[in-house]
Each structure stands twice: as structure tokens, then as C-alpha cells.
Amino acid sequence: MSRYEEGLKIIEERCGNGKDNVISLATIAMEPNEDGKPRPYVREVDAFYEDGVFYVTTWAKSTKMQQIAQNQEVAFALCTGWFSGNGIGENLGWVLDPKNAQLRSKLRKAFAEWYDFANNEKDENCIILAIRITRATVIEDHGAVRYNMDFINKVETEEGKIK
Template sequence: MSKFEEGMKILNERFGNNKDNVISLATISLEQSEDGKPRPCVRDVDAYYEDGVFYIVTYALSNKVKQISANPEVSISVNFEDFFSSGIGKNLGWVLDPSNAQIRDKLRIAFKDWYDFANNENDKNCCFLAIYLTKGTLRIDHGAEFYHFDFENKSAT
């Protein structure tokens, strides 16, 4: 098994299997700082993980979706799990769009305790956001071992 395959197995064990993960999602704000520089924006969100992608249920008019539409480059950190990564965010559209049926079924299971309470699926702005991981680091046992991932090239060192 390659280092990448080993690392992906660990990511799946930690974050997959219908687990509701809390991740910090960082985007670039649409507003600049007073000196004209990009301003980072971060928030915690619930996310479902599968095969190098984190999926989030959100609202199409939210700041995070607007920011990702303007600049899809994002960063994430899984809270208290020593995993952080860069990625590309993409709005997958309305949760009831037939193309989202498979991921919707999975998110409804992972988020079963709160999904219906927090989301109005009849509102066409209720959408799925996918974070496709590009590069990331998984730290094991406080730095005893590292996995530095290149998800695009399916490699790890």
C-alpha cells in the first residue's frame, strides 16, 4: 500500500463512515482591509467526508457561498483532528436537484440529528457545497508521523 493509500485510509477512518465532522472553513472575504489587502474569513461548519471531498449543507446567499463564487480557493481544518488542507470550493446547487440525490441521501444520514430542523429543502437556495481537497497535512500522534498529501496527483510524502 502506498503512503497516499495509507493516508487516505486514515482520513476515511477518522472522517468518513457517515460521521458529522466540524471543520473550520476559511475563505477570502469580498471586503478588503483598509489598506486594500484580501481579508480572510473563517467559520465552523458541519461537513461530511468522502474520498478527498468535504460536503456541507448551506445557503446559496450566505457569505461563504458568495466568497467561494468569487474565489474558490479555500482552506479547512478538522477541529481537534490535526488535519488541515487547501482545496477548491464549488456550489453543487439546490439540494433537491436530481444530480444531488446520491450525496443528499448520504448527508441526510450523517446529519440526521439536525438536518430537517436546520434546512428548508423547498427553498432553492438550500444547497450543497463541496470542498475538493488539493493539498493537505495529517499529523499523527502530535507530530510523530506526517502525511503531506497532494490530492490532485494522488501522492503523499
């Protein structure tokens, strides 16, 4: 088993199997700071993980979705999970779109405790956000073991690098 595959196994153990994961999701604000530089923006979201992608139910008109529409590059960190990285955010559309039926079912199950309270599925702005991981770092044993993962080329790489 390669180190990349070892890292994937750890991610699956920590985040997979239908878990409701709380992640910090960072985007870039639409307006720059006073010096004209990009301003990061972060918030916690509940996310379902499967095959290198986090899925989030959200509102299409939210600040995060407006920011992702301008710049799809995002960063994430699993809260208390020693797993962080970058990805591409993609609006998959309305949760009730027939193409989202199978994924919606998984999300409803993972988020069962609060899904109906937080989501108005009748509103076409109730959407699914996919965060397709491009690069990640997984840490074990308080930093003694690190897996720096390039999800595009499916290899271990230098920290923060995609080959």
C-alpha cells in the same frame, strides 16, 4: 502501501463512514483590509467526507458562498482532528435537484440529528457545497508522523506543495 495511501486511510478512519465532521472553513473576504490586502474569513461547518471531498449543506446567499463565487480557493481544518488543507469550493446546487438525490440521502443520514431543523429544502437556496481537497496534511502522534498529501497528483509531497 504508499505514504499517500496511508494518509488516505487515516483520513477515512477519522472522517469517513458517514460521520458528521465539524470543520473550520476559511474563505477570502470580498472586501480587502485597510491596506488593500485579502482578508481571511473562517467559520465552523458540519461536513460529510467521501473520496477526497467534504460536503456541506448551506444557504446559497450566505457570506461563504458569495466569497466562494469570487474565489473558489478555500482552506479547512478538522476540528480536533489533526487534518487540514486546501481545496476548491463548488456550489452543487439545490439539495432537491435530481442530480443530488444520492448525495442528499447520505447528507440527511449523516446530519440526521439536526438536518430538518437547519435546512429548508423547499427553498432553492438550500444547496450543497462541495470542498474538493487539493492539498492536505494529516498528523499522528502529536506531530511525530506527518503525511503531506497532494490530492491532485495523488502523491506525498513537501508540506504545502502541489507538484
